[in-house]
Amino acid sequence: MIRGACRRAAESPAEARRAFLAVMAWGYGRVGYGPFRVRRLLDAAPDAGAELQAAASALREAGPVAAYARLGNHGVARLAGLGPAFGTKFLYFCSPPGDQPALILDRLMSRWLRANAGLAVNEIRWSVPTYRRYLTSMYGWADELAVASDELEMCIFCEQAGLAGSQWA
Numbered sequence: 001m002i003r004g005a006c007r008r009a010a011e012s013p014a015e016a017r018r019a020f021l022a023v024m025a026w027g028y029g030r031v032g033y034g035p036f037r038v039r040r041l042l043d044a045a046p047d048a049g050a051e052l053q054a055a056a057s058a059l060r061e062a063g064p065v066a067a068y069a070r071l072g073n074h075g076v077a078r079l080a081g082l083g084p085a086f087g088t089k090f091l092y093f094c095s096p097p098g099d100q101p102a103l104i105l106d107r108l109m110s111r112w113l114r115a116n117a118g119l120a121v122n123e124i125r126w127s128v129p130t131y132r133r134y135l136t137s138m139y140g141w142a143d144e145l146a147v148a149s150d151e152l153e154m155c156i157f158c159e160q161a162g163l164a165g166s167q168w169a
Contacts, residue, residue, distance in 0.1 A: 002022050002026050002093045003093050005019055005022035005023075005093075006019040006023065006090075006093040006094045009052065009053065009094045010053060010056035010057040010059070010060050010094070011053075012053060013047075013048075013049025013050045013052070013053050014049060015053070016049050016052035016053035016056055017042070017048060017052060019052070019090070019093070019094060020049075020052050020090055021038070022093075023086075023089050023090045023093050024038045024086065026089070026093075027086055027089045037081065041079060041080065041081040041082055045079050045080065048079055051070070051071075051078050051079055052079075052090065054070050055067045055070040055071050055087075055094075056091075056094045059091055059094055059095060059096070059102060060096055064091060064095070064100070064101065064102035064103070064131075064135060065128060065131060065132050065135065067091050067102060068084075068087070068088070068091065068102070068126075068131045071084075071087040071090075071091070072084070072126030073126050073128045074127070075125045075126055075127070076126060077126055083123075083126075084105055084106075084123055084125070084126055084131070085104070085106035085107060085123055085124075087126075088102060088103065088104045088106070088131075089104050089106075092104050099149070100149060101149065101150055102135075103135060103138055103149060103150060103153050104153060104157070105121060105123050105131060105134050106123050106157075107123050108157055108160040108161055108164060108166065109123065109153065109156060109157060109160070110122070111160055111164070112157075112159060112160040113134075113137075113156070117137070119133075119137055121133065121134045138152060138153060
């Protein structure tokens, strides 16, 4: 359902904005402040649709790292209020079919990786080198395990969500 809503995100600012709204509804889940945060972000950036479309286009043309760079780098987001956790959710669902999609890098993933793999990735600060290192590690591990990289991500996420008592457990 969410992936279907994102299928046309690279086609126009309006489609990218619609895709973003679908992903944010999914990403915030039952958290009551989600609509407020999304509205604040969109109100502060009249060109949000164009920025999101550019990221979705970069994803299709040059891959996840290039798309991530379109959303932010060096600690600076192109859309004020959009952090890597929700930015990578948008990129994940906009990823074209294939074996190396954009992967979600959020607090739960970061905590698990730090505790279990010794991989320190900052999920709060936009950093292209950090995201590249995260993807390289996840793709490599997925290949070694003969699973899809997003399946590996989901396993790690679910494990950490259960440990954290998250709504996603």
